[in-house]
Amino acid sequence: MQEKILVTRSSMPSLDEYVHEIESLWDSHWLTNMGAKHELLREELKKYLKVDAIDLLTNGHMALELVLQILNMPKGGEVITTPFTFASTTHAIVRNGLVPVFCDINPDTYTIDASKIESLITDNTVAIVPVHVYGNICDIEKIDEIAKRHHLKVVYDAAHAFGETYNDRGIGSFGDASIFSFHATKVFNTIEGGAVCTKDKALIDKMFVVKDFGILDQERVTEVGPNAKMNEFCAAMGLCNLRHLDEEIEKRKKVVGKYRNLLSSIPGIKICNIQDGVKSNYSYLPIVVDEKIYGKTRDDLYEYLDENGVGARKYFYPLTCDFECFDNQFNCYELPVARFISERVLTLPLYADLPVETVEMICRLIGDFS
Ligand code: T4K
Numbered sequence: 001m002q003e004k005i006l007v008t009r010s011s012m013p014s015l016d017e018y019v020h021e022i023e024s025l026w027d028s029h030w031l032t033n034m035g036a037k038h039e040l041l042r043e044e045l046k047k048y049l050k051v052d053a054i055d056l057l058t059n060g061h062m063a064l065e066l067v068l069q070i071l072n073m074p075k076g077g078e079v080i081t082t083p084f085t086f087a088s089t090t091h092a093i094v095r096n097g098l099v100p101v102f103c104d105i106n107p108d109t110y111t112i113d114a115s116k117i118e119s120l121i122t123d124n125t126v127a128i129v130p131v132h133v134y135g136n137i138c139d140i141e142k143i144d145e146i147a148k149r150h151h152l153k154v155v156y157d158a159a160h161a162f163g164e165t166y167n168d169r170g171i172g173s174f175g176d177a178s179i180f181s182f183h184a185t186k187v188f189n190t191i192e193g194g195a196v197c198t199k200d201k202a203l204i205d206k207m208f209v210v211k212d213f214g215i216l217d218q219e220r221v222t223e224v225g226p227n228a229k230m231n232e233f234c235a236a237m238g239l240c241n242l243r244h245l246d247e248e249i250e251k252r253k254k255v256v257g258k259y260r261n262l263l264s265s266i267p268g269i270k271i272c273n274i275q276d277g278v279k280s281n282y283s284y285l286p287i288v289v290d291e292k293i294y295g296k297t298r299d300d301l302y303e304y305l306d307e308n309g310v311g312a313r314k315y316f317y318p319l320t321c322d323f324e325c326f327d328n329q330f331n332c333y334e335l336p337v338a339r340f341i342s343e344r345v346l347t348l349p350l351y352a353d354l355p356v357e358t359v360e361m362i363c364r365l366i367g368d369f370s
Contacts, residue, residue: 005358007313009351010184011248013240021236030232033212037235041190044242048163049180050170051197053204056235057211060159060181060194062228064092067177067196068127069225070206071153073098077126082112083319084338085131089157090320093129100330101125102321105338109272110134110286110345113337114142121146127153132161132171133316134284134347137275140166140174147175155179162188163245165279172197182238187252187281188245190238193230251352252282258356259285259348262363266370268294284315285350287366288341294370298344304369305346310362315347 012018025031038056046054057063073079075097081089083102093100101120106113112130128147130138138156147154154175158164162180164171172178177200182193196207206223209216214223241248263269270288274280289298296304298314305312319342321332348362 002309004309004311005349005354005362006311007315007347007349008185009353010189011187011241011244011352013237013244017240018237021240022233025232025236032229032231034208034229035232035235037232037239038230041230041235041238041242044239045195048242048245049172049197050165051172052199053201054172054195054197055204055207055211056230057194057196057207058228058230059183059192060179061088061092062211062226063179063181063194063196064088064129064155064157065095066207066210066225066228067155067179067198067203068092068096068098068129070203070210071127071155071176073126073153076124078122078124079127079129080112080117080120080125081129082131082133082338083321083332083335084110084316084342085133085157085320086159086316087320087323088159089129089131090323090326094326098126099124100321102319102331102335102338104335105341106139107337107341109136109138109275110341111136111138112143114139114146117143117146118150121150121152125150125152127155129155129157131157131159132164134272134286135160135164135281136272137161137164137166137171137278144174159186159194160283161281162186162283163249163281167277170197173199176200177203182234187249187283188238188241190230190234190241193234193238248352249281252350253280255350255352255354255356255359256282256285258359259350259363262360263287263366266294266363266367268292268370269366282350285348286315286345287348288344289346290344296369298346301366301369302346305362305365308365310349310365312349313347314345317342317345
């Protein structure tokens with residue numbers, strides 16, 4: 001039987017390249033706690049991402065959770081954010097004792113609708129946490145302008161936007177800070193991993209301490225922090241993957257081009273456009289199924305693809321505000337666009353080595369089913 005085609009597949013260097021990269025660890029016996037590979041990767045990523053300062057962490061979630069901790073906003077403070085995201089974004093807010101206030105999304109980019117942010121600001125608002133979802137870039141100028149006028153912090157969840165630029169500026173250089181995910185499923189992976197980027201060097205100095213239990217030196221513990229350090233094996237994977245990244249993104253671009261070409265003729269299937277001024281990383285391929293035109297619902301199509309060995313995913317359904325763990329304690333109203341998209345979106349398989357014939361087969365299935 002043919003193997004199922006999953007929504008993505010981790011990029012990996014050759015085994016030889018990875019083994020060569022980790023060999024020195026057998027001499028040093030230095031496996032974690034900000035070792036040589038961690039520091040080298042940090043330097044290389046600072047250049048690649050075009051940012052002023054960066055720190056590496058165990059994963060993207062801890063990067064977001066800890067940056068919100070370090071910004072030290074009052075407990076109970078309200079954070080305007082999007083419900084159309086992965087669980088991590090909302091959990092990072094809630095786990096900091098902050099209150100998510102959900103804003104609707106833009107119908108074309110699926111990012112937070114910046115024109116609706118201001119009406120949600122109250123005396124308790126402390127920050128905005130937008131998400132560059134699927135690598136689509138938020139309305140940065142408008143968000144920046146609102147945040148300045150209302151003295152709010154802005155932390156971008158850029159988990160999907162690794163390596164992207166907006167008007168030639170690294171996407172991690174906007175707002176008070178941005179976080180990236182280097183999870184196995186991402187364009188750039190360190191197996192598990194993540195980073196925080198910012199102009200604020202003091203924030204990075206603090207992160208270096210907070211992510212290591214708040215230990216400043218052998219006799220002083222100055223922060224209450226978890227263990228969120230990236231280890232040397234993960235950093236080594238990052239060093240290898242970074243060497244091949246541009247080539248991987250080029251291959252993804254071709255896969256996306258093929259999808260775009262074949263799907264554009266199927267009525268009722270919508271794909272987002274690449275935005276002006278954005279250098280894309282081609283990280284995800286979301287389609288939105290308009291059942292009135294396509295004739296079948298997103299869920300019908302999901303099932304049909306699954307029966308035919310194609311593992312598309314409903315990223316992002318349900319909206320995070322509807323998660324049972326929140327038990328309706330946060331506002332879930334006035335999110336018509338987010339609800340519309342979340343109920344109709346399907347993320348198709350996308351990775352650098354996805355064969356053209358497979359893309360053709362997936363598009364044929366989608367076309368034939370309508
Ligand atoms: N903010 C946003 C907006 C995010 O999307 C995420 C993570 C975060 C923050 C937090 O970043 P991290 O703390 O994770 O660094 C996956 C990922 O686990 C998660 O990182 C990602 N977003 C989310 C969108 O997708 P699942 O539960 O869908 O993963 P899973 O295990 O079902 O894997 C999906 C597919 O990937 C599999 O079908 C096959 C492929 N895969 C998976 C793994 C684990 C591989 O090829 N290799 C692998 O090792 O969450």
